[in-house]
Amino acid sequence: MNREKNNGARLTLAELRSDILGIDTRVPLLDGSERPYVFLDNGASTPTFGRVLRCISSFLPWYSGVHRGTGFKSRLATEIFDRTHDVVARFVGADPANNMVVFTKNTTECVNKLSNRFGFAPGDLVIATGMEHHSNDLPWRKNAKVLHVGTQPDGEIDLKELRSAIREFKGRLRLVAVSGASNITGICPPVHDIAEWAHDAGAPIFVDAAQLAPHRPIDMLPDDDKRHIDFLALSAHKMYAPFGIGVLVGPTAFFEQGEPDMVGGGVVDVVTFDEVVWKHAPHKDAAGTPNVVGAIALAESLSILQSVGMETIADHEHSLLRYAYERLKRIDKVHLYGPTTDLGNKVGAIPFTVEGMHHALVAAILSAEGGIGVRNGFFCAQPYVKRLLGVTKEEEREAGCGTGDTDRTATPGMVRASLGCYSNEADIDWFLEVLGRIVRREYKGKYIQDPASGAFQPEGFRVDVERYFSFFEDAGQVKDRSYSEAS
Numbered sequence: 349m350n351r352e353k354n355n356g357a358r359l360t361l362a363e364l365r366s367d368i369l370g371i372d373t374r375v376p377l378l379d380g381s382e383r384p385y386v387f388l389d390n391g392a393s394t395p396t397f398g399r400v401l402r403c404i405s406s407f408l409p410w411y412s413g414v415h416r417g418t419g420f421k422s423r424l425a426t427e428i429f430d431r432t433h434d435v436v437a438r439f440v441g442a443d444p445a446n447n448m449v450v451f452t453k454n455t456t457e458c459v460n461k462l463s464n465r466f467g468f469a470p471g472d473l474v475i476a477t478g479m480e481h482h483s484n485d486l487p488w489r490k491n492a493k494v495l496h497v498g499t500q501p502d503g504e505i506d507l508k509e510l511r512s513a514i515r516e517f518k519g520r521l522r523l524v525a526v527s528g529a530s531n532i533t534g535i536c537p538p539v540h541d542i543a544e545w546a547h548d549a550g551a552p553i554f555v556d557a558a559q560l561a562p563h564r565p566i567d568m569l570p571d572d573d574k575r576h577i578d579f580l581a582l583s584a585h586k587m588y589a590p591f592g593i594g595v596l597v598g599p600t601a602f603f604e605q606g607e608p609d610m611v612g613g614g615v616v617d618v619v620t621f622d623e624v625v626w627k628h629a630p631h632k633d634a635a636g637t638p639n640v641v642g643a644i645a646l647a648e649s650l651s652i653l654q655s656v657g658m659e660t661i662a663d664h665e666h667s668l669l670r671y672a673y674e675r676l677k678r679i680d681k682v683h684l685y686g687p688t689t690d691l692g693n694k695v696g697a698i699p700f701t702v703e704g705m706h707h708a709l710v711a712a713i714l715s716a717e718g719g720i721g722v723r724n725g726f727f728c729a730q731p732y733v734k735r736l737l738g739v740t741k742e743e744e745r746e747a748g749c750g751t752g753d754t755d756r757t758a759t760p761g762m763v764r765a766s767l768g769c770y771s772n773e774a775d776i777d778w779f780l781e782v783l784g785r786i787v788r789r790e791y792k793g794k795y796i797q798d799p800a801s802g803a804f805q806p807e808g809f810r811v812d813v814e815r816y817f818s819f820f821e822d823a824g825q826v827k828d829r830s831y832s833e834a835s
């Protein structure tokens with residue numbers, strides 16, 4: 349496994365940017381030209397660090413099943429895989445003596461697992477907020493009664509209401525579930541304060557860190573600290589390591605209790621036709637063959653982020669946000685949602701709409717005429733987005749939302765530009781340039797809306813997949829994979 353080592357030197361933000369796979373990739377525009385892609389959809393999934401790809405490339409010759417093999421490669425792979433757990437625990441400040449790291453597919457699976465493992469009794473209450481991603485809402489609704497604490501018109505959680513609800517439901521309250529950062533407005537609630545309120549009421553806290561972990565340092569704090577985070581989840585595909593892995597961190601004692609939610613190989617000590625004896629944690633919650641490569645990719649990515657420093661990343665994103673908002677506020681007819689002045693307490697998500705234009709049209713033009721990747725719609729947080737937009741129940745009905753109506757022509761929504769640690773001012777400049785053209789209606793294409801999805805497609809422009817990618821057998825020979833292959 350000979351690979352570059354950093355020899356203790358810290359990576360710089362510039363080195364991070366140049367290591368992003370595809371940073372210079374040119375994409376076609378509607379007018380037939382090409383330009384380097386500007387990726388502003390990091391809130392959904394980030395691109396990959398080249399170092400992560402090189403790391404797994406150097407591991408793969410040693411790849412082998414873990415925990416149950418006796419061969420050298422299996423023993424080595426097991427040792428490396430086990431160490432990935434420590435890297436994750438360190439990254440989030442979890443005490444490995446009392447806490448464990450469970451690998452899943454993604455944050456959604458983490459929340460479902462936790463909800464299924466919680467052992468809720470009828471009448472048990474989870475307090476969540478009106479800010480949550482559906483993945484930190486629906487899994488709780490499945491197994492418990494959920495109280496959604498309100499948000500203010502500017503997107504902030506009503507913290508007074510949250511605190512008094514936690515106090516009021518002491519006894520019945522089993523868990524407080526809250527985002528570490530909103531995927532819409534980027535707002536970071538004071539999770540350690542909320543943890544203290546929850547603990548005073550005898551309940552643990554779960555923090556959905558899918559959006560927080562890529563942007564800010566996290567410290568779950570010692571277990572005996574009142575402000576300690578009990579459970580936390582994150583997704584590697586939002587952290588420059590998109591190889592199908594997520595992480596749930598929580599107290600080992602919690603996972604020792606109850607039955608695993610998923611059963612099969614790896615979770616049992618004894619099986620007879622009549623009896624099953626579960627393994628101890630952490631194995632009990634790791635059914636089947638684990639995603640060893642995904643875990644290694646995540647651990648490498650977390651080490652890279654720590655080498656740059658999460659404070660450095662947070663400062664960089666904060667100054668980029670300031671740069672973007674100063675300019676955005678000057679563009680007439682662009683409506684911004686969430687904080688626009690106090691930007692220190694939000695991660696790099698910029699939600700907006702353009703007056704008189706459908707959000708999907710704005711997103712389509714940014715892509716076809718600017719080569720800019722953003723996202724539009726509700727971003728899996730329908731209640732929050734509708735509240736920010738001030739959509740009334742009546743308007744929802746008229747637009748067909750909530751009725752299962754298949755005509756989405758008038759479904760409300762927003763556009764979101766979201767930053768990564770490698771984003772820079774040039775990305776923002778180009779985004780604002782194209783947005784300015786859109787606002788002034790200086791775009792060139794004709795865009796046709798598909799009523800079933802609500803999406804707009806530019807006339808005469810299609811994605812020619814074969815030009816950019818093919819599988820081995822399509823070409824009948826090994827293709828040139830120059831930029832995507834680890835060197």
Ligand SMILES: Cc1ncc(COP(=O)(O)O)c(C=O)c1O
Nearest residue numbers: 454455456481483531558559583
């Ligand atoms: C705040 C938040 N929570 C949870 C999720 C779900 O993450 P995943 O799709 O990786 O399960 C997302 C994804 O966008 C998110 O932004």
